[in-house]
Amino acid sequence: MLGSQNSALSRRTFVKGSALASLGAAAFGSGMLFGCSPESEAPKEEAADDVLKTGATTVGAEETITWGHCAINCPGRCSLKFHVQDDEVVWVDTYTSSDAGFDDPQPRACLRGRSYRRWMNSPDRINYPMKRVGKRGEGKYEQISWDEAIETATTKLQEVIDKYGNEAVYVPYATGVSATTSRPFNRLLNLMGGYLNFYNSYSTAQISCITPYMYGSKGNGGSSFSAAEDAKLVLIFGSSPTETRQGGLTTHYDWVHLRERTGAKIYMIDYRMNDSVMGHSEQWLPINPGTDAALVAGIAHELIANNQVDLDFLHTYCVGYDEETMPEAYQGKNMSYRAYIMGEGYDMVEKTPEWAAAITGISADRIRSLAEEIATTSPLYVNQGWGPQRRSNGEWTAWSIMALPCLVGQIGLPGTSNGTREARNSPSLASMSAGENPIKTSIPCFLFTDAIDHGTEMTSKNAGVKGADALSVNIKYMINYAGNCLTNQHSDINKAHEILADDSKCEFILGIDTVMCDSMNYSDIVLPDLFRFEQTSQIATGSDWGYVITGTACTTPKFERKTAYEMASLMAEKLGVQDEFTEGKTEEDRIKEQYEESREKDDELPTWDEMVERGVYTRAYDPVVSMKKFRDDPAGNALDTPSGKIEIFSEKLLQFTEGWELAEGDTLPGMETLPPIPAYIPEWYGVETTTDEFPLVLAGFHYRGRIHSSWGFLPELKEVNPQEAWINPVDAEGRGIKQGDTIHVKNEFGEIELLAKVTPRVVPGTVAVSQGAWYDGDGLGSVDKGGSINTLTTQRPSPLSKGNPQHTNICEVTKA
Numbered sequence: 001m002l003g004s005q006n007s008a009l010s011r012r013t014f015v016k017g018s019a020l021a022s023l024g025a026a027a028f029g030s031g032m033l034f035g036c037s038p039e040s041e042a043p044k045e046e047a048a049d050d051v052l053k054t055g056a057t058t059v060g061a062e063e064t065i066t067w068g069h070c071a072i073n074c075p076g077r078c079s080l081k082f083h084v085q086d087d088e089v090v091w092v093d094t095y096t097s098s099d100a101g102f103d104d105p106q107p108r109a110c111l112r113g114r115s116y117r118r119w120m121n122s123p124d125r126i127n128y129p130m131k132r133v134g135k136r137g138e139g140k141y142e143q144i145s146w147d148e149a150i151e152t153a154t155t156k157l158q159e160v161i162d163k164y165g166n167e168a169v170y171v172p173y174a175t176g177v178s179a180t181t182s183r184p185f186n187r188l189l190n191l192m193g194g195y196l197n198f199y200n201s202y203s204t205a206q207i208s209c210i211t212p213y214m215y216g217s218k219g220n221g222g223s224s225f226s227a228a229e230d231a232k233l234v235l236i237f238g239s240s241p242t243e244t245r246q247g248g249l250t251t252h253y254d255w256v257h258l259r260e261r262t263g264a265k266i267y268m269i270d271y272r273m274n275d276s277v278m279g280h281s282e283q284w285l286p287i288n289p290g291t292d293a294a295l296v297a298g299i300a301h302e303l304i305a306n307n308q309v310d311l312d313f314l315h316t317y318c319v320g321y322d323e324e325t326m327p328e329a330y331q332g333k334n335m336s337y338r339a340y341i342m343g344e345g346y347d348m349v350e351k352t353p354e355w356a357a358a359i360t361g362i363s364a365d366r367i368r369s370l371a372e373e374i375a376t377t378s379p380l381y382v383n384q385g386w387g388p389q390r391r392s393n394g395e396w397t398a399w400s401i402m403a404l405p406c407l408v409g410q411i412g413l414p415g416t417s418n419g420t421r422e423a424r425n426s427p428s429l430a431s432m433s434a435g436e437n438p439i440k441t442s443i444p445c446f447l448f449t450d451a452i453d454h455g456t457e458m459t460s461k462n463a464g465v466k467g468a469d470a471l472s473v474n475i476k477y478m479i480n481y482a483g484n485c486l487t488n489q490h491s492d493i494n495k496a497h498e499i500l501a502d503d504s505k506c507e508f509i510l511g512i513d514t515v516m517c518d519s520m521n522y523s524d525i526v527l528p529d530l531f532r533f534e535q536t537s538q539i540a541t542g543s544d545w546g547y548v549i550t551g552t553a554c555t556t557p558k559f560e561r562k563t564a565y566e567m568a569s570l571m572a573e574k575l576g577v578q579d580e581f582t583e584g585k586t587e588e589d590r591i592k593e594q595y596e597e598s599r600e601k602d603d604e605l606p607t608w609d610e611m612v613e614r615g616v617y618t619r620a621y622d623p624v625v626s627m628k629k630f631r632d633d634p635a636g637n638a639l640d641t642p643s644g645k646i647e648i649f650s651e652k653l654l655q656f657t658e659g660w661e662l663a664e665g666d667t668l669p670g671m672e673t674l675p676p677i678p679a680y681i682p683e684w685y686g687v688e689t690t691t692d693e694f695p696l697v698l699a700g701f702h703y704r705g706r707i708h709s710s711w712g713f714l715p716e717l718k719e720v721n722p723q724e725a726w727i728n729p730v731d732a733e734g735r736g737i738k739q740g741d742t743i744h745v746k747n748e749f750g751e752i753e754l755l756a757k758v759t760p761r762v763v764p765g766t767v768a769v770s771q772g773a774w775y776d777g778d779g780l781g782s783v784d785k786g787g788s789i790n791t792l793t794t795q796r797p798s799p800l801s802k803g804n805p806q807h808t809n810i811c812e813v814t815k816a
């Protein structure tokens, strides 16, 4: 930490003495993107270039400092420290040991966060309200007045409500802004009679759907990484905290400490050797993507064959493992988990290690030795990220991983976890109420393009409609605030284009962003937003540490940008609901009021003024051991599943999905219902379903160079984080592909262009492409030169949650 403080000090001196902050250039030069990386100074030429780009001049000017927070959908929500001269941000750093003292932890921004000045001052920044003058998707816009923009957006809203009803209005999934006042448009729409709801997230649809069937609502969270320090064996399925938990004080911080402190053996199960494995390559257990459930089944078979399952635990705490604990109506039918594993029920296939080896690519011997380690080593800490569940079989993959610790009774004890993701702690802050939505109908967020295209055909049985049997109207009006999920982050971009470009379908789209991401090109009106650090804003988050960051505007608003709260209140005024919307309060009034409410419940929180002054407030939490209470007293602390126990067989799932229309490949071969046990279902596009035309599996992951598509347009970041397809030398060689070649990855949905990264860090037969690259095609099937994986993903949802299976794909790769 000493090094960091030194560099922070020398940086400050440098800024005062020379012309300018070097932030981006210095950071990018190092090629590292971690919260704690040391920094070096930028070469003078870079700095001079920067002055030209931003117009920042600083010699002799007085410097003020304000705090802010990163509001992007990254768990860090890190602190940002803005150094301002003459109402211009001259450089951005973060909370460091010089602010906190050496012993206190620091929610430091990663280098994406520290590069915000480039985004703030980017030539692509939206500065004025605009209206569309070309076709939808073409990206042609003209500046208009705020008056005209608000008039058009509100007139259209009223028209759509009058003509189609409120269920035709929708606010798509969008994650670009996290703060305690981030839902102003929902609040506005609720005052106008409501809008069509969504459920699910693009992050965790499958695991969030399945977990309550197994554990109920009380057993949802895993144990923290600090709890894993007591473990002797740690199994991490599909998670990379080093990449997806960045920032100075998120679970990556805990992960690094776990590594340093634990005596446990660690295995990272992933189809690629992710960055969290780095330096410990022996810990990588390579697996074919989408096959974790088969691995678990193979291990279960071995445990059963050797009498190594914990029958006491399974009979006391669980239902459905074997006949003894099957619900009455299902006894004697070979429908238990054990019957599935031993080939006595369901698909009648015995799940031997040999069977699992052929699917997972892990040898039968290795599966046997792993089962032996699992049976004989405790405490066992089983954890999963969300990569394995963002798949066509994701519900059952997640469920299978959760079943593993149950088989050996490693739940609710020190050093164990319940197979879900690690716990995170955070102080709790009150948020602005969006009010109540009079419309109760809800769709899975991933199905919004269906709801635009043929919403009235969507029902509870074929598309997961909730709150009604069917949709009564298609989506006709959308407010897309801080999201690139209309195209780039959704799936099958060519198909999404076809649906969105037709303005007879969704008649009006209002877009609010800071840059023209691809989704913005479908807006009829675009409004220029301020970042959260250009206004007062507050956020709480955490890991083993919790923290609150309180920020104020770093500069006055530039150009014609406004806050989203102001935009929504202008709309409210036009629509005659301004008093109800604002209740006479500014956004800042609300934030302060909410904070006081939070302090009433949590008197350790400092005063508002102190928060503004210090920017960052941190708090330590004790390690969380998941399901400890249940383990200690299963009757007194029964779960809220139907049986009160852990359900390895779910009658509720069978009942809930009765009569559902399933498509081929949604369930086990020969079955007509969805499996009520954690089974392995081959993916629609997976290792077992590649074709001659598309013989490779294509899998995705979240990339350290971006948060989804955010920062994806910044040239400096692209340079250090080129868009690449990881391909194993075995697969590259036969195709004449070498490291650094420009290649095309193609499937039935489209074609993308990017660079080849030829590496043994990905399993043979699978190509890995990071998600979030900026789409660069015409939406009509042309090659996407941005290399966005969503040009190649399907809009078919996973069977139970109706979630996005965006890591499930097949492809062919050719040299460009």
Ligand SMILES: Nc1nc2c(c(=O)[nH]1)N[C@H]1C(S)=C(S)[C@@H](COP(=O)(O)OP(=O)(O)OC[C@H]3O[C@@H](n4cnc5c(=O)[nH]c(N)nc54)[C@H](O)[C@@H]3O)O[C@H]1N2
Pocket (backbone or CB within 6 Å): 073, 074, 075, 202, 203, 204, 237, 238, 239, 240, 243, 244, 245, 246, 269, 270, 271, 272, 274, 287, 288, 289, 290, 291, 292, 385, 386, 387, 388, 389, 390, 391, 699, 700, 701, 702, 703, 704, 705, 706, 707, 708, 772, 807
């Ligand atoms: N740098 C960065 N950080 C982020 C984000 C980002 O875009 N960039 N996004 C944030 C958000 S919103 C979210 S939801 C989270 C996402 O967090 P996750 O969903 O956990 O992230 P992924 O990268 O999709 O998957 C985690 C790991 O699973 C692996 N994996 C994929 N499929 C399989 C499989 O079938 N089996 C196994 N065993 N492994 C598999 C991937 O290679 C990857 O290493 O990350 C957050 N953090």
Ligand SMILES: Nc1nc2c(c(=O)[nH]1)N[C@H]1C(S)=C(S)[C@@H](COP(=O)(O)OP(=O)(O)OC[C@H]3O[C@@H](n4cnc5c(=O)[nH]c(N)nc54)[C@H](O)[C@@H]3O)O[C@H]1N2
Pocket (backbone or CB within 6 Å): 071, 072, 073, 173, 174, 175, 176, 177, 202, 203, 204, 390, 481, 482, 483, 484, 485, 488, 489, 490, 512, 513, 514, 515, 517, 529, 530, 531, 532, 700, 701, 702, 707, 708, 709, 710, 771, 772, 789, 790, 793, 806, 807
């Ligand atoms: N293939 C594939 N696709 C995926 C995933 C995957 O794993 N694979 N992951 C999915 C997941 S987990 C998620 S969470 C989604 C995320 O998808 P999105 O929610 O679309 O996330 P981003 O791509 O980061 O887009 C955020 C947008 O918010 C904007 N923004 C940033 N700051 C502000 C601000 O202050 N104000 C306003 N108005 N706008 C701002 C950014 O410019 C950007 O356009 O992607 C999903 N898509």
Ligand code: SF4
Pocket (backbone or CB within 6 Å): 070, 071, 072, 074, 075, 076, 077, 078, 108, 109, 110, 111, 112, 113, 114, 245, 246, 247, 248, 707
């Ligand atoms: S992108 Fe994530 S890690 Fe980086 S500054 Fe923002 S919240 Fe922190």
Ligand SMILES: [Mo]
Pocket (backbone or CB within 6 Å): 073, 202, 203, 204
């Ligand atoms: Mo996410």
